[in-house]
Amino acid sequence: MMNLDDQQISTIAAISDIHSNVFALEAVLADIKRRNVEQIVNLGDILYGTIAPKATYELLMTYRDDIITICGNQDRQIYEATAADIESNPTLDFIIDNLPAAAMKWMQNLPFDCHLSKDVYLCHGSPTDDMVYLLENIETGQPRVRSDTDILALLNGIDSAVVVCGHTHIPRTVKLSTDQIVINTGSVGYPAYEDDLPNVHRMQTYSPHASYAIIRCVDTEQGKRWQTEHIKVPYDYEAAAQLASKNGREDWAFALRTGRVL
Numbered sequence: 001m002m003n004l005d006d007q008q009i010s011t012i013a014a015i016s017d018i019h020s021n022v023f024a025l026e027a028v029l030a031d032i033k034r035r036n037v038e039q040i041v042n043l044g045d046i047l048y049g050t051i052a053p054k055a056t057y058e059l060l061m062t063y064r065d066d067i068i069t070i071c072g073n074q075d076r077q078i079y080e081a082t083a084a085d086i087e088s089n090p091t092l093d094f095i096i097d098n099l100p101a102a103a104m105k106w107m108q109n110l111p112f113d114c115h116l117s118k119d120v121y122l123c124h125g126s127p128t129d130d131m132v133y134l135l136e137n138i139e140t141g142q143p144r145v146r147s148d149t150d151i152l153a154l155l156n157g158i159d160s161a162v163v164v165c166g167h168t169h170i171p172r173t174v175k176l177s178t179d180q181i182v183i184n185t186g187s188v189g190y191p192a193y194e195d196d197l198p199n200v201h202r203m204q205t206y207s208p209h210a211s212y213a214i215i216r217c218v219d220t221e222q223g224k225r226w227q228t229e230h231i232k233v234p235y236d237y238e239a240a241a242q243l244a245s246k247n248g249r250e251d252w253a254f255a256l257r258t259g260r261v262l
Contacts, residue, residue: 002070002114009117010217013037014185016124016166017072020049020095021189021256022056024210027235028188029063035214041116043166043185044072044124047103050247051189051240053095057103070122071110072166073130079108094247119217119226121160125167128156131197134165135174135184138201143170148177155180162215162226169193169203171211171230183228186211189240190252191259207259208237 013032018025032040046060046069047053060067077085078095086093112130114122126132134154136143146154151174155163163182171186188211192204205211209232216227237256244252254262 002068002111004068004114004116007117009039009120011036011038012116012120012164012215013040013212014043014122014164014183014215015040015188015212016043016185017045017169017187017190018042018047018049018056019045019074019187019190020047020051020053020056021210021240022052022059023236023240024189024233025056025059027233028210028212029059031231031233032212037214039116040067041114041122041164042067042069043122043164044070044110044130045074045166046072047099047107048072048074048078048091048095049190050091050094050244050249050252052243053098054100054103057099057106068114068116068122069110070114070124071107071112071130072124075107075110076130079104090248115160119161120215121158121163123163123165125165126154126156127158127163128154130167133168134163135172135182136168136170138203139199141199141201143168143201143203145172145174151176151182152178155182164213164215169211170205171213173213173228173230181226181228183213183215185213186230188212190255192255192261194251194261202261204261205259207232208257209233209259210235 169187241253
């Protein structure tokens with residue numbers, strides 16, 4: 001865990017799930033630059049994708065001193081891949097072939113989570129498992145927000161006023177009975193997908209836009225409160241879709257163009 005509890009940060013730009021989409025990342029970073037933001041945070045699942053892993057890594061390295069980054073489950077999937085994994089997964093083979101050794105080392109050194117400040121905690125999935133959806137139950141195959149009790153159980157004692165996560169690609173802010181808020185940033189680079197674990201389910205945003213969140217601490221009559229702004233950024237998704245097609249993933253291309261699962 002990265003612990004930066006002594007920081008006092010009141011404005012955060014939170015990005016997640018870039019998935020090698022350098023086109024979307026460029027647009028999001030340009031949008032962030034126009035805003036008064038103290039800190040950018042990146043919640044993982046960064047380079048896994050059939051678009052441009054190396055170019056995405058290289059762009060992020062130009063912001064290396066400006067972005068606090070944690071690891072996602074598919075970052076682990078890349079650097080933990082066995083020869084059998086690579087042989088059975090053409091997408092993984094493409095990614096590993098495309099990335100420099102420095103990118104592998106960088107991902108391996110990313111922390112699992114981060115206490116950004118006394119008030120703000122960052123994780124990819126949940127505080128104990130990067131594969132678990134913190135806010136959504138997907139037993140029916142479609143995302144439904146978990147009960148307050150279930151979310152608090154998954155927080156496993158994390159009592160920060162603001163918890164920021166990614167993983168599901170669905171932008172969402174949920175207020176809990178503890179007065180905490182849990183924010184999912186949505187996905188910068190991949191607006192829809194289907195997965196078969198733990199059961200078959202679809203996550204769809206129905207838009208090709210790149211998603212991220214601005215989180216601000218604001219003064220109100222009741223004292224300091226945290227405010228969330230979910231932002232949808234237009235970008236050249238057709239360029240991303242064409243690369244996905246070129247690299248053998250028409251399902252990715254369809255999702256990039258529509259925000260829907262093929």
